[in-house]
Every structure is written in C-alpha cells, then in structure tokens.
Amino acid sequence: MSDEQTKLGELRDRIDGIDQQIMDLISARARCAQEVAEVKMTYNPGADVFFYRPEREAQVLRRIKEQNPGPLSGEEMARLFREIMSACLALEKPMHIAFLGPAGTFTQAAALKHFGHSVVSVPLAAIDAVFREVESGSAHYGVVPVENSTEGMINHTLDMFMSSPLKICGEVQLRIHHHLLASAETREGEIHRIYSHQQSLAQCRQWLDANRFGIERVPVSSNAEAARRAAEEPGTAAIAGDMAAELYGLEKLAGNIEDRPDNTTRFLIIGRESVGPSGNDKSSILVSMRNKPGALYQLLEPFHRDGISLTRIETRPSPSGTWAYVFYIDFEGHMEEPKVAKVLAEIDEEAVELKRLGSYPVGVL
Known part of the structure; x- marks a missing residue:
C-alpha cells in the first residue's frame, strides 16, 4: 500500500468516527427537543401549544453564524442547523406551511429556506387562499411574497392585512435567479412562445429584448405553471427557477437572465400568534x-x-x-x-x- 493510500485510509477512518459522533449528538439534540415538547404539554394541558418559536430559532441561528469556527461559512453552517431543527421539530408533528403555489414556485423555495425540508408544504392558488388556510387553522403558517427589489411591493399581500387577523411572524429574503427553460425535445430555433409570470417577464425584459426579440411572451399565473406548459407544449419555453426546472424535467437554455443580478424578493411568514423579542x-x-x-x-x-x-x-x-x-x-x-x-x-x-x-x-x- 502506498503512502497516499495509507494516509487517505487514516483520514477516512477519522471521518467515519466523526460521523458517528455527529449522529450521536444530533440524536441527543432530538431527544432534548422531545423533552421540551413534553414539558410544554404537561404545563399547558388542553391548550393549543405552539412548539415552533420564531424568536428562539432566530437566536440559535444567529449564535451559530457568530460562533462558527470554519472552514464552512457561517451561512452554510446555519443552513445545516436549520435542517436539524426542522427535523427535530417534526418529531412531534410536522408543520403544515401554506404557500402561493403551485409546487415549484419561488414562494415554496422561500418556505423551505425558512422552515427547512421537514415541513409539509401546501400549495394554494392565490394569496387570499393562503391567508384563509392559516386563519382556519388548517395550516400552522403561511408564506406570501411582499416585495421585489426590481418590481416593488405586492399590493395584494398588503391589502389582505387590512381585513385579516393574522400576524407577521417572520421574513425571508430570496435571491431570484431566472432561467430560460425548455423540454429536451424542444430545439432552440423552434421556440415561438415564452411563458412566465408577468413580474418575471418584467424582470427579464432587457435580456429578452436583446436575445429573444420577436418571440411571443405570454404571462401566466406563476413560473411553475409556465414550466408545466413548457414541458407539455412543443415549441415553447418558460422563464422559471431551479426548483421548477427540476420538478418538470426542463433543460436550461440560458441561466441567470434577470436584468439585475441583485434581484431579490422578500417574503413574509404569517401566523396566528404574536412573536416575542429576539434581540434583532x-x-x-x-x-x-x-x-x-x-x-x-x-x-x-x-x-x-x-x-x-x-x-x-x-x-x-x-x-x-x-x-x-x-x-x-x-x-x-x-x-x-x-x-x-x-x-x-x-x-x-x-x-x-x-x-x-x-x-x-x-x-x-
């Protein structure tokens, strides 16, 4: 065995040992989370107990980013812990999170970024439907877009707050990257129609004028709907994100076609209870x-x-x-x-x- 193979073998043994320690510690954390839930239920019999505390999770994620020793970035380390907390919370009962659908939208991506992948995401057809789902108690929280750095405020979301009793419980910002997508069977020169949400078409207007001038642009209810149509209709393409591309099996003809590279959308988390102070x-x-x-x-x-x-x-x-x-x-x-x-x-x-x-x-x- 060469020196290289010997050293690699030693390092892999160390990694295996560390992996076992990580599993043991995650399991211990999960058991502790279960005990927290048991304490809450014991001292609040018959009450509607909220296991998810936005202010507490924000404090934990901030501390992880601040105390992270590297070499992983603070952001990457916090994302890992976000998923650990999501899985621990789901041990009692996975949260149902309503979002502006269908599946594959940027709003779903924002929901998973904020709550982790251990929740049950519930796609709904309209912003007011998301509010109703949370108000009725069918969903624990909802995620709705409120503003985009290029196109401004989402007025429908603001107007819903005038009549809704729901509270804002959190926020999440998502960098928006648009791609020109088409099915594997569709060739570049055959495209005669491009589907997308009207805001996405506006956010890619300059690129489309310069690179796809003269091709019909058709606004639809969401980027995920655009991706679905592009997957089914020959000679069409869609402007959508990575999640929609993966969901509908589309290929990327051009990536990051948004006119502004800092294109960001802010989403609000809506729920039924108030949130305590987190320090920021x-x-x-x-x-x-x-x-x-x-x-x-x-x-x-x-x-x-x-x-x-x-x-x-x-x-x-x-x-x-x-x-x-x-x-x-x-x-x-x-x-x-x-x-x-x-x-x-x-x-x-x-x-x-x-x-x-x-x-x-x-x-x-």
Missing part, C-alpha cells in the same frame, strides 16, 4: 390618518424624535372611502420595547386606526 427585530403596522394638512408629518415625526429607523413605507387606498389612504410601515425594533411602545401609543391617539401587524426577527438566512 422588525415591526409592521397599518395606519389610517385623518385627512388634514400635515397628517403624514404627524405620523412620521415621533419615529424620528425617538430614533426609530423606518425600513419601508407604502400607501394603499383605504377600503373605507374614496381618496382615503392607509399607510403600511416597517420599522426596526420590537413593539414590546419601551421606546417603540411609546411611539405607537402617541400615534394611536392621533390616528383613525392603528393596526399592529406584528413584530418578528429580522431574517437570518
């Missing part, structure tokens, strides 16, 4: 002010005075009347923090209506 949080509110001069200044001035940073402000028509508006505001901090509570109390005195949509951990992954 964001909050969202809806505010309807009286229609009078200086109303917007009166709304924003308390945030400035108390040093609370706004990360997003949007205006939506109010369902209560013509030319009335509702402000959707994201800001840094948790509503349980004294200075945040003080500002919200001050706004509440002047506003026609203040709806607290929730405080939640800033996205870790």
Whole structure:
C-alpha cells in the first residue's frame, strides 16, 4: 500500500468516527427537543401549544453564524442547523406551511429556506387562499411574497392585512435567479412562445429584448405553471427557477437572465400568534390618518424624535372611502420595547386606526 493510500485510509477512518459522533449528538439534540415538547404539554394541558418559536430559532441561528469556527461559512453552517431543527421539530408533528403555489414556485423555495425540508408544504392558488388556510387553522403558517427589489411591493399581500387577523411572524429574503427553460425535445430555433409570470417577464425584459426579440411572451399565473406548459407544449419555453426546472424535467437554455443580478424578493411568514423579542427585530403596522394638512408629518415625526429607523413605507387606498389612504410601515425594533411602545401609543391617539401587524426577527438566512 502506498503512502497516499495509507494516509487517505487514516483520514477516512477519522471521518467515519466523526460521523458517528455527529449522529450521536444530533440524536441527543432530538431527544432534548422531545423533552421540551413534553414539558410544554404537561404545563399547558388542553391548550393549543405552539412548539415552533420564531424568536428562539432566530437566536440559535444567529449564535451559530457568530460562533462558527470554519472552514464552512457561517451561512452554510446555519443552513445545516436549520435542517436539524426542522427535523427535530417534526418529531412531534410536522408543520403544515401554506404557500402561493403551485409546487415549484419561488414562494415554496422561500418556505423551505425558512422552515427547512421537514415541513409539509401546501400549495394554494392565490394569496387570499393562503391567508384563509392559516386563519382556519388548517395550516400552522403561511408564506406570501411582499416585495421585489426590481418590481416593488405586492399590493395584494398588503391589502389582505387590512381585513385579516393574522400576524407577521417572520421574513425571508430570496435571491431570484431566472432561467430560460425548455423540454429536451424542444430545439432552440423552434421556440415561438415564452411563458412566465408577468413580474418575471418584467424582470427579464432587457435580456429578452436583446436575445429573444420577436418571440411571443405570454404571462401566466406563476413560473411553475409556465414550466408545466413548457414541458407539455412543443415549441415553447418558460422563464422559471431551479426548483421548477427540476420538478418538470426542463433543460436550461440560458441561466441567470434577470436584468439585475441583485434581484431579490422578500417574503413574509404569517401566523396566528404574536412573536416575542429576539434581540434583532422588525415591526409592521397599518395606519389610517385623518385627512388634514400635515397628517403624514404627524405620523412620521415621533419615529424620528425617538430614533426609530423606518425600513419601508407604502400607501394603499383605504377600503373605507374614496381618496382615503392607509399607510403600511416597517420599522426596526420590537413593539414590546419601551421606546417603540411609546411611539405607537402617541400615534394611536392621533390616528383613525392603528393596526399592529406584528413584530418578528429580522431574517437570518
């Protein structure tokens, strides 16, 4: 046996031993998670016990990224632990996560990124259907898109919060990479139609004008639906992501065709319960002010005075009347923090209506 073979054999033996230690430690962690569930059920008999705590998981993932010794990156290490926590949580009962479907959409990718692959993902046809599924208790949480760095806010999601009792429990940002996809039987020169969601077509407009000018562009309900059609209809292609390509067995004719390389979509996690402070949080509110001069200044001035940073402000028509508006505001901090509570109390005195949509951990992954 050569020196190389001897050294490789020794290293592989070490890896086998380490693998056994990893399995033993993961099993110990899983047993500990089961004990946590047992304690919660023992001290809350008959209650609707929530085993998933967004603030706790955010704290764990942050600590792992900060204390990671390498050589794996902090992001990669946190993703590994995300899956371990997902599997441990599923020992009691896998969570059902509703998302804007069908299967293979970027929203499903965001759901799996946030909750891990041990959940049951439930595709639904529309954003309002996701809200209803969570409100009814059929799903533990829902995942809906709220804004894209290129195309702006998803107004349907904002409007649903006006009437829904659900809370925002988390956020996840997903880098969006679009690919031009077609079936193996479709040749490049045969393509006469390209399917995609209207936002994806807009996000790839410059590339399409430069590289596929003159080919018909047909908007459909989702990128996954576009991929399904491209898989079934000869002479067609789809703009979609990796998950849809794998699901429908499509080949990549061109990759990363989005016009902006930093194209990112932000998704919200919606649920029925409030989330406690995690140490690095964001909050969202809806505010309807009286229609009078200086109303917007009166709304924003308390945030400035108390040093609370706004990360997003949007205006939506109010369902209560013509030319009335509702402000959707994201800001840094948790509503349980004294200075945040003080500002919200001050706004509440002047506003026609203040709806607290929730405080939640800033996205870790």
